Amino acid sequence: MATQFTIEGLKAEIEGKEILKGLSLSMKGGEIHAIMGPNGTGKSTLASALMGHPKYEVTEGSAELNGEDLLEMGVDERARAGLFLAMQYPSEITGVTNSDFLRSAINARREEGNEISLIKFIRQMEGKMKELEMNPEFAHRYLNEGFSGGEKKRNEILQMMLLDPKVVILDEIDSGLDIDALKIVAQGVNAMRADDRAFLIITHYQRLLNYVKPDFVHVMMQGRIVKSGGPELAERLEAEGYDWVKAELGIVDETVGQA
C-alpha cells in the first residue's frame, strides 16, 4: 500500500503546558519533508508526541499512518506500524549491547516464530555498519554508552536501516556531526529513500539539506507550522535566518511554552 501519513490539528501538552497548538502535515511515501525552526518552537515535542512518549499528552487532533490511528497505539505498536524516530538525544543503556538491542527491535516487529536468524541478522548488521563506516566493535558495546555525539547519530541511522520503517522522523540528526559524518548520515538516508517510505527531517540548519534534498520545507514556530514551501525556502532561511518569517507573519516571540 502506498504510504500515507497524516497529522491533523495536533495539540499536545507537557506538564499542563500546551506546546503543540494545532499542527497539520500530510506526507506520502517517496517524499522527504523538512521541518525547520528556531530552538524552543516545539519540534522535538512533535517527534515525541508522535512516537507516544508518555510525558506528552495529546489533547486534540489526529495522526494516522495508512488509515491506522497512531494515537490509540502504544510506543511498540507505533513502531510495529512502521514509525521510526531517531531522537535528538539518544538514550544510553548500560547492560544491553548494541547488537542485542538491534536484534530485539527487529524481532519485536516480527510475528512470533518468524524471528530473524542470528546469522542473517549479523550479516545485515555488519553490512550496514560498513556502509556507515562504523567500527565493528560498536556492535558489542553497550547501547550508546561512551559513544560520541556523531557515533550516536550514526547508530540511530543504523537502527533505521535495519528496521526498514515506513515513516522516518529524524530529530536534529545533523547536530554535533562534522562534515564527513554528515555526509555518511546523508548517504544512509538517501540509500533508504523509497516509494513507500516518507521522511520527516527536523533540523535547525539547512546544511543537511544540501545532501538530502527535501521535497517540502515547513517552518515551525509557536507550536505549529507557519509556512511551507519547496527547497528554496530552506535556502532562504540559511541565507537570511528566521527574522523575515517572523516579520512577515507578525510573530514577536517564536517560542512556545516558556515560563
Ligand SMILES: Nc1ncnc2c1ncn2[C@@H]1O[C@H](COP(=O)(O)OP(=O)(O)O)[C@@H](O)[C@H]1O
Ligand atoms: N521534558 C520537558 N519538560 C518540560 N518542558 C518541556 C519538555 N520538553 C519540552 N518542553 C517545553 O516545550 C518547549 C518546546 O521544546 P522542544 O519541543 O524541545 O522545542 P525544539 O525541539 O523546537 O527546540 C520548550 O521551550 C519547553 O518549554
Ligand SMILES: [Mg+2]
Ligand atoms: Mg529539539
